[in-house]
Amino acid sequence: MTKKVSLKDIAAKAGVSLTTVSIVLNGRAKDMKISEAMTRKILALGKKMNYRPNHFAKGLRTGKTNTIGLIVDDIANYFFGHLANTVEEEADKLGYTVMFCSSENNEGKSRHILNMLVDKQMDGYIIAPTKAMLPELQKLIKEKKPAVLIDRYYELLDSSYVTIDNINGSLEAVNYLAKMGHRRIALVTNLTDQLQMTQRLEGYQQGLKKSKIQLDQEIIKKIPFGLSDENVVKEIKEFIKLNENKIDSIFFTSNNLGVAGLEALRSIGKKIPDDISVICFDDNDLFRLGMPGISVVSQPIKDIAKKAVEILIQQINQRSTTIEHIVLNTALIERESVK
Secondary structure, three states: OOOOOOHHHHHHHHOOOHHHHHHHHOOOOOOOOOOHHHHHHHHHHHHHOOOOOOHHHHHHHHOOOOEEEEEEOOOOOHHHHHHHHHHHHHHHHOOOEEEEEEOOOOHHHHHHHHHHHHHOOOOEEEEOOOHHHHHHHHHHHHOOOOEEEEOOOOOOOOOEEEEEOHHHHHHHHHHHHHHOOOOOEEEEEEEOOOHHHHHHHHHHHHHHHHOOOOOOHHHEEEEEOOOOHHHHHHHHHHHHHHHOOOOOEEEEOOHHHHHHHHHHHHHOOOOOOOOOEEEEEOOOHHHHHOOOOOEEEEOOHHHHHHHHHHHHHHHHOOOOOOOOEEEEOOEEEOOOOOO
8 A cells, every 4th residue: 555645755855844844735835935936846746746635625524634723923933943843743643734823922813813723623723822812712722622832821721731941941041140150130031921921030030039139120121022123133232232331141031032132242242251141041043053152041842842742632532631731841051152
């Protein structure tokens, strides 16, 4: 019997990730900025290799579509991109296709795409939720639809989730800077009430207290979501210039803020770590490969994705109705950006 062609087979032939193949085959190449040349290549390979998912037709007969809806902030972000790729790999092993959507932290868009996925009758959902999604998520849970939240959760919503210990991760970053002799530790974070970011702020404050460092609100910079990359760099640059005599190190609470921070520091001639030490929550290829390497609080991305898929498939197959709350540990990776 001929082996059924999988997304992984097409990805290997095309030389791209499973995520890219899935996005193209789900008709979202333009939305996700996949090039026309790559789109044509993947579609041609799918046709040549006789890829036939037919999940929705099967769903009419069985009540299952063998599809999972995945909603993240931004598929282009290092954390969510790598998480999505692992979700894709794990789901593909079990015969499921993943439909990806990016909410871009836009409250209106996030509700729209969740409703869209529900209308398409996914078998289950893995969601990095925004605050506006709560009514739709409450409805999903009430209707006993399989769903797992990732990266963040609602404390009052009785749903399964997989996240990390944000408080301890931030506390470790601050304590590391303090151990290296830093006493004027600035924080650059987002202006948001999303749980994971408020926890990272709390961890920063706890770290200062543990290291017996006085909290100074003037060296905490909160940047709104939705600004252009250029404006984020501008905000960070102005903050550093305003406080350059008050800070000796900076803790960035996400990799996208960290990347913008590196650009801001370079543009004003600040050398890392000679002029200022830097640490970031989240890793990034730029932090790992650049010179100097940037110290980070690394999240166990693959473990988050694998556990989320495992819990969701158990729910889909009705092998488990238990609500699971999984909190994974971070890891401090020391590189050359702190001295």
